[in-house]
Amino acid sequence: MTDLPPPPPAYGGPVFDSPQPTYHLSGWWRRFGAVVLDGIIVGIPSGIVLSSMGGGIAGDALSDLLNIAIVALYSILMIGSRGQTVGKMATGIIVVRDGSPAPVGYGLAAGRYFAGFLSAIPCFLGYLWPLWDDKNQTFHDKICSTLVVRA
Secondary structure: OOOOOOOOOOOOOOOOOOOOOOOEEEEHHHHHHHHHHHHHHHHHHHHHHHHHHOOHHHHHHHHHHHHHHHHHHHHHHHHHHHOOHHHHHHHOOEEEEEOOOOOOOHHHHHHHHHHHHHHHHHHHHHHHHHHHOOOOHHHHHHHHHHEEEEE
């Protein structure tokens, strides 16, 4: 009788065992510091340039919308491509998918950015949520299944 190889795993079963990645979650103050730095790096210069272009109520509203678009584009492109904005790089944190070190990509980065507005709606409670959450997640992290971890 010949030795036969073992049968393949059952449908849906694990093909190989891979350890779950170990993360060191970012604290709230690092996240806050990254937001402040990004505001200084991108928000203030774009706000100054755009406010100098506007005039009157309609011009101010247009400047505000353009400023939001610039900040959104910066955040989506940086987090989508490398998981970090310049502020996050400076504070040593990165955005990853929950349960995987994989980059979030542009689609999830866009969803996370716009879900951030939901974190602000109830008196910024969503941004304070990491202070007592087990995974240090904001509302927009929970919505998009992302984590902010030490780089």
